[in-house]
Amino acid sequence: MSEVTDNGIALRSLIEQAGLTQADALAVLNRGQAFPIALSTWKAYLAAPDSARRRVCPDNVLAHARKTIGKGSKER
Template sequence: MNEVKEDNGAELRALIVQAGITQVEALALVNKGQAFPISLSTWKSYLAAPDSTRRRNCPDAVINHARKTIGKPSERA
């Protein structure tokens, strides 16, 4: 069986937990003002369990944007 390597999905999940918001709320923050918003299905694939067939790697651009948006408490207030 192939060993699953860690990717940005784990960090994305940690950002959401740390912010104390739901996955859907986090997606709304990330998508706010974006020309090409991420679909809920794609978002869930980034957050899926590492051994899930649904799992997709979360692109660096998405995790970098998430760090800027999800991590800002003033944006969530």
């Protein structure tokens, strides 16, 4: 399989693999952060690529999600 290049799709996949809801994943990601991500921004990162709501998910958000959300799925 080819590697996912869209950060939003990769983020959605990471959340699904961890078995979390989008809201729970956001709570895990925001834990201890000085500047937490707003729910509306989070939903925009996860929106369908053709959605008007869609915002590009920055690389640093995806990297932090892999460290926090991905870590949580291994501990289960």
